[in-house]
Amino acid sequence: MAIPAGIAEGINTVWALVVAFLIFFMQPGFALLESGQVRAKNVGNVLMKNMTDWTVGVLAYFALGYGLSSVVASVTSGAALGTPFAYFGDPSGWVTWLVGAVFAMTAATIVSGAVAERMNFPAYVFVAVVMTAVVYPVTTGMTWGGGLLAVNANGPDGYIARVVGAGYLDFAGATVVHMLGGIAGLVGAWFVGPREGRFDAKGDSHPIPGHSMLLAVLGTLILAFGWYGFNVGTSAIFNGEGVLLSAQLGRVALNTTLGMGAGAVAAMLVSAYRQDKPDPLWTANGLLAGLVAVTGAVPHVTWLGGIVLGALGGALVLPTYRFVVDSLHVDDVCGVFAVHGMAGAVGTVLIPFFATSGFSTTQLVMQVVGVGVVAAWAVVGSGATFWLADLLFGLRVSPEEEEAGLDASEHGVAVYPEFTSGGSPDGQPVSADGGFPGGEGDD
Amino acid sequence: MTDAAIEMVVAYVRPDVLPAVKRAIANAGAPSLTVTKVSGRGSQPVKTEQWRGEEYTVDLHEKAKVECVVADVETETVVDAIADAARTGEKGDGKVFVLPVTTARQIRTGKTGPDAV
Numbered sequence: 211m212a213i214p215a216g217i218a219e220g221i222n223t224v225w226a227l228v229v230a231f232l233i234f235f236m237q238p239g240f241a242l243l244e245s246g247q248v249r250a251k252n253v254g255n256v257l258m259k260n261m262t263d264w265t266v267g268v269l270a271y272f273a274l275g276y277g278l279s280s281v282v283a284s285v286t287s288g289a290a291l292g293t294p295f296a297y298f299g300d301p302s303g304w305v306t307w308l309v310g311a312v313f314a315m316t317a318a319t320i321v322s323g324a325v326a327e328r329m330n331f332p333a334y335v336f337v338a339v340v341m342t343a344v345v346y347p348v349t350t351g352m353t354w355g356g357g358l359l360a361v362n363a364n365g366p367d368g369y370i371a372r373v374v375g376a377g378y379l380d381f382a383g384a385t386v387v388h389m390l391g392g393i394a395g396l397v398g399a400w401f402v403g404p405r406e407g408r409f410d411a412k413g414d415s416h417p418i419p420g421h422s423m424l425l426a427v428l429g430t431l432i433l434a435f436g437w438y439g440f441n442v443g444t445s446a447i448f449n450g451e452g453v454l455l456s457a458q459l460g461r462v463a464l465n466t467t468l469g470m471g472a473g474a475v476a477a478m479l480v481s482a483y484r485q486d487k488p489d490p491l492w493t494a495n496g497l498l499a500g501l502v503a504v505t506g507a508v509p510h511v512t513w514l515g516g517i518v519l520g521a522l523g524g525a526l527v528l529p530t531y532r533f534v535v536d537s538l539h540v541d542d543v544c545g546v547f548a549v550h551g552m553a554g555a556v557g558t559v560l561i562p563f564f565a566t567s568g569f570s571t572t573q574l575v576m577q578v579v580g581v582g583v584v585a586a587w588a589v590v591g592s593g594a595t596f597w598l599a600d601l602l603f604g605l606r607v608s609p610e611e612e613e614a615g616l617d618a619s620e621h622g623v624a625v626y627p628e629f630t631s632g633g634s635p636d637g638q639p640v641s642a643d644g645g646f647p648g649g650e651g652d653d
Numbered sequence: 654m655t656d657a658a659i660e661m662v663v664a665y666v667r668p669d670v671l672p673a674v675k676r677a678i679a680n681a682g683a684p685s686l687t688v689t690k691v692s693g694r695g696s697q698p699v700k701t702e703q704w705r706g707e708e709y710t711v712d713l714h715e716k717a718k719v720e721c722v723v724a725d726v727e728t729e730t731v732v733d734a735i736a737d738a739a740r741t742g743e744k745g746d747g748k749v750f751v752l753p754v755t756t757a758r759q760i761r762t763g764k765t766g767p768d769a770v
Binding site: 415418419420485492 | 706
């Protein structure tokens, strides 16, 4: 039962806009999640980084990123280049641009959680720009844009897709967005080095507790809300013939929800086994990892697949985090590699085992190759970005600035001010040596 | 001003016994008090907490500091009331101190000495 094309297009457009707004709402989720996991003296810096990801990112993605994605797609598939930057003058394409932008900014904002509490702010802004203008668009160009890993109905397939004989399946970005962000975070945390006190001289790790588990868990649940836009919203409401995609929408919504549930339960059980008690932070991380794991798979797999993939993503969070800390000695503050990187890779590689269309070896090969290509690019692209940022700005704040906290040293603010003296700054503050701070007697 | 002694009873107690301590002080006839959240170290053993499964120790324990200025009630009565209400028998029950107070003034009325208390 089809509806007229104009109405279908209208509903799809409204849906795309609602979805874009939902995915935008993942930004406060990330801000809370990351703020809660750092010390109170660095909260303002985390918030600045999250705001910068979005605000600088949309400008960079508009100026270059969106068009670069089309360039990469044609270069890696041999398709005609066309006019990749025609969107500057085409209002009918701007809703699609917005949907692309909210995905791009999600990938960028994941990185800040890994490098929190010690990274130089200008260097971070540079990284955010390159992530959204180059690193992420190259990834989408190779995948969703119709490039290297994609099979195309109109035009030539990507070079690798031609060789393997299948298109890479990653529906809403388990690897294109999340694994990319997770690996970039890991690479960045390695470049920046661990926070002072995270490892002792022997290389043993020591905990640096975050200041609010409440914020971290609230942020997690806000992220999960936005994730419905991320996953379900990647499906249109009506297809090109005006037929309602009810089966696909239902499958995507169900698998998103089951993956989230299974991920949280699995992480809760693993944490209870490893630490004797179920841990809220691991459970929250597992909830997100479950979502990441099914993000590429939601329309392609059975509901059993949704549960198994989500559970695997959640169960792997704690062991992956331990591996990063104990074996790699990398200080990934918010565990973004465990939550976004590992879960995205595993959930996407395993899609063929739970495919509604049945198991296909060719597809499995393509999934392994695709995850490998995206991961390799993530390492190379983000590695080059952080290396360049170090060269241009210096990645690390000084030990004194780190000790004082980035809120004071990088931004001159206190997020939780105490004992303000009141009154206007004109009133001379008094200190016991008779001098005034900043005045002649202050040295 | 009179010569009647004014004394301040300062008690460090477990936060969870605070309601019982407040009731006991009131029953002893000294309802005015000030309570502050403090952290301190005494005989109570260090506590172990964890973040992402990595353990760290906390040797400063959360306590409630209760200050009660006493003039016309027997100081010993108030000290006994606090000690009885706060006692669990475990390490970390806290301590009670008594300090002399040289003067007192009630801000609203301007009364001084024991009348101000």
